[in-house]
Amino acid sequence: MESNGRKHETGLVKLKCSVQNYDWGRIGYDSRVARLFERNCGCQIDEKKHYAEFWMGTHVSGPSFIQGIDDLSLKSWIQQNPKVLGDVVVDKWGHDLPFLLKVLSVGRSLSIQAHPDKELAGFLHKLQPNVYKDANHKPEMALALTEFEALCGFISSEELDVVLETVPEIKEAVSNASADQNLTVDKHNGEVKEEGVLRSIFTQLMSVDREVISKALSQLINRLNRESETRQLTSKEQLVLKLEKQYPNDVGVLAALLLNHVKLEPGDGLYIAANEPHAYLIGECIECMAASDNVVRAGLTPKYIDVKTLCSMLTYKQGLPEVLKGTPINQYVRRYTPPFEEFEVDRCVLDQGASVVFPGLPGPSVFVIISGEGTMQTSSSEDRVSEGATLFAPAGAEVRVSTDSELQLYRAGVNSKVLLNSLT
Structure with missing residues (x-):
């Protein structure tokens, strides 16, 4: 088309x-x-x-x-x-x-x-x-x-220990009994018990009265401002000060201390x-x-917030998330393939005068040009494209991209592993 x-x-x-x-x-x-x-x-x-x-x-x-x-x-x-869309996508997800x-x-x-x-x-x-x-x-x-x-995601159990020892405002905001549990967890008793402790602490924190949160935050912010005069605050502490200015008296400021800062x-x-x-x-x-x-x-x-639903639905996995670097497809394209069937993303950065071919796949793609300008061709169409251009490529379309300047684009499509596995 x-x-x-x-x-x-x-x-x-x-x-x-x-x-x-x-x-x-x-x-x-x-x-x-x-x-x-x-x-x-x-x-x-x-x-x-x-x-x-x-x-x-x-x-x-x-x-x-x-x-x-x-x-x-x-x-x-x-x-x-x-x-x-291609037969694979229609069969799996409809029209x-x-x-x-x-x-x-x-x-x-x-x-x-x-x-x-x-x-x-x-x-x-x-x-x-x-x-x-x-x-x-x-x-x-x-x-x-x-x-x-x-x-x-949630910080590791070791980091949680440190937070509970060094941020008394959190222990004061929830029941001391709940917070103290984590400090005495039997490390040989597996992850299930630690997950239960984290779930208890997070759920109680998110559920306490707004007045309690307001008081705890006031104490925390005042303490950090005082301590900043005599020591360098950690990046997480600096983040807390920033978040509190954006969202005063919000429980999320305290909850941020329990999450990984990536x-x-x-x-x-x-x-x-x-x-x-x-x-x-x-x-x-x-x-x-x-x-x-x-x-x-x-x-x-x-x-609108739904604390009860959120606290009940979370997995409570702990530890740093994986930072994705992508897999090189060729010298200009890196592919990011998550463990989800619905999508993958290609990042393409073309040098001046370069070109690259995106092979035809059994599913559709959406391209967006982030910067630069160039030409996108299929067997039946040719389009000049520049920053802001967004294009739909039907299943089976081989797309050639070339540029006289530098060009950065992203392609989203159905997870190619799903597409190709469905054909075997």
Whole structure:
């Protein structure tokens, strides 16, 4: 299909995509999301507005449309032309994209949150469809475009011991009996007991009265400010001071001390399974996930929180998450393959005058140009592309990308292991 909307199953389809203006997004042209959105749709940017997420896909909360045909959504077009998904995807997920691609511009911390697995997502959607918008799970992966910081997963049991010994405000906020349990855990009794202790501490912390949290935070902030005059605060302590300014009297500030503080360089990635606690703190990233918008929140947010659900759903795994470096496919492309069926992401950085071929796969892909300009070709189409361009590639389409300048793009597609295994 050519970029003007005429159908051709091996051609590229240019997309007009959606933006989300959440309060944590960067403001005006400081936001890469804003710049990509402006270039993608020709819309004028409000320099006082927050631009948080650029969405590329078929989800109802931020659908993409066929460029040049404003009233034809990508989802509707796919349903009219299901062959563009390939038989493997249609058989497994029906007539829709199983993944959602985003760019995020994070100006201040997102909420401490987790995404439900499929069973819980179905239950929550049925119970509160106005809050939990769909019945799908939402495993996700973030790839840093800039230096990027996040909270991800619970700290190790050894670090938890240290926190409880050195941050008396947490022990005061929860019952001393619960917190003291961890300090006397029999290390030979396995992970189950430690997990139970962590679950107890986290659940009690997240459930205490707001007045108790306010008092504990006041004591903690005052103590850290005093101590900063005589010693260098740790990066986690500095983070606590920063979060408290963003979200005063919020339990999430204390909860952050129980989570891993992860710092990524451009090209580094994280994948986040269902039921894992996390919060993005600052920076810009590519994010890909199963096609869902389900979020269970419990701190660092003015939005609806569901502490009981969050505390009951978490896995309570402890230790640092794996930082993904990607696997080189060729000299220009690295592939990030999470342990999820719905998606994978390729990062492509082309030097001036270089070209690369993305082989045809038995499933669809979505490409987004992050910077630079060049040409994208298939056997039946050729498009000039530049920053902000987003294109859908049907199943089977081999795509050649070339550039006279430097060019950076990302490709999201169904996990190729799933696609290829289904054919054997």
